[in-house]
Amino acid sequence: MTSLLNPSVASPLASPGHGDAFTRHLYSMRYSPERGWHDSSLRPMEQLSLHPATIGLHYGQVIFEGMKAFRQADGSTAVFRPWENARRFRRSAARLAMPELPEELYVEGVEQLVAADRGELSDHPDHSLYLRPLMVGTDVNLMLRPSEEYLFLTLAFVAGGFFGDEVRPVSVLICRTQSRAMPDGTGDVKCAANYAPSFVAQRQAQEAGCQQVVWLDSTERRWVEEMGGMNLFFVRGSGADAEVSTTPLTGTLLPGVTRDSLLRLAARCGYRVGERPVTVDEWRAGCASGEITEVFACGTAAVLTPVGTVRDGQDGDWTVGDGEMGPVTRRLRETLVDIQRGRAADPDGWLHRVP
Structure with missing residues (x-):
């Protein structure tokens, strides 16, 4: 795997925009029928290595979520309603015949990533950490069926305004x-x-x-x-x-x-x-x-x-x-x-x- 460490986010950004100022870490976990959810880890942001016949790439077994972490008035960091996103993530997984990730494991990954990368978030009142949990079917097989093994990831980027720096109609x-x-x-x-x-x-x-x-x-x-x-x-x-x-x-x-x-x-x-x-x-x-x-x-x-x-x-x-x-x-x-x-x-x- 290739490291994707981005020196530009080692310190808070003045104008991060939306969608590409990725933070320095990635949380991951795997699923298999034999072991359930396992191999959770927090590691540097890096490339994924996927076989061309990965089921998720061909048949769309991919779900994701979006939530934000904010710098608080007292200097601490808090995520807005992550348990609700965790419940929706489970509903999405069930609809696509994917294993349902327990909510406490979902939130644990969010906590680890935010704790590691919150130093990249400035005190600017319009900035936040946008968190993107993701699950993809990883079986190497082109039979038209649900995958048996899965990869769960959570990554983040520093976010500014979605439509620019000012809130305009x-x-x-x-x-x-x-x-x-x-x-x-x-x-x-x-x-x-x-x-x-x-x-x-x-x-x-x-x-x-x-x-x-x-x-x-x-x-x-x-x-x-x-x-x-x-x-x-x-x-x-x-x-x-x-x-x-x-x-x-x-x-x-x-x-x-x-x-x-x-x-x-x-x-x-x-x-x-x-x-x-x-x-x-x-x-x-x-x-x-x-x-x-x-x-x-x-x-x-x-x-x-x-x-x-x-x-x-x-x-x-x-x-x-x-x-x-x-x-x-x-x-x-x-x-x-x-x-x-x-x-x-x-x-x-x-x-x-x-x-």
Whole structure:
């Protein structure tokens, strides 16, 4: 194996971007039917050596997760809701006929990696350690069947803002020609096969001058589902009477950890909270009448991102509110970030402190 030590991350980075400022260590563990989970180790970041006939490469037996560790106000480090990600990882494994990793082993790997590499995280208020657990089937066999042996990895990179250094509203393109997921498929689990088919639509969005694509249901292509790899929220009204709602989990949407967190925080902030389906026409008409005042997307990578403009090649474009971040979106974002960084109370015990 070839070492991938990166001198640029030996000390905190001023501007890490998102996705390539990898830290210096890697956590790994293997599975076999005879030995179960074994050979756990923390070692320097290095290349993998895989046979060309590795089952996971050919048949898509690959699942992953995404979560973040944050520098706390007291200087310690904490991971945001890793046990929830561990539970989702188990659900993804079960759906792809892979062995379910016990949650305590999942979190143990996260703890070891964060403890080893947290020194590469700066005190910048917008920086974090993005953690990527991964499992792949490793049998060397091209029979069309599930693998028997597996490799579990956890790696990390220092992350800045997903859409840049400033939180600015994004523009989105409604996709009416492709679908992200279908009923009874794998849309509600986090497997690698869900993502590559979305790249064409994402490229089309970028060519149209948009940062993200909005996915519709695969049956009627009129019900709003997700934005890129993020859950969407709609704000109706304003002030204390505002309603914050999101698309229900129908089996084709990923049950986001940030989504769940925001539903709870919105209720705690005194807003009316709901889960209800929204059509593209309702979204457009709601913005035109002023009923829908704000729209935002959420996910581990982007946290909360306001949606400013919507492009739709079928029925025309429109603006959400005044095109800027609204007060409800801003309040929810600040509330969530303050909890993640230890600047506010954590009544639900979402922060997992790393010794």
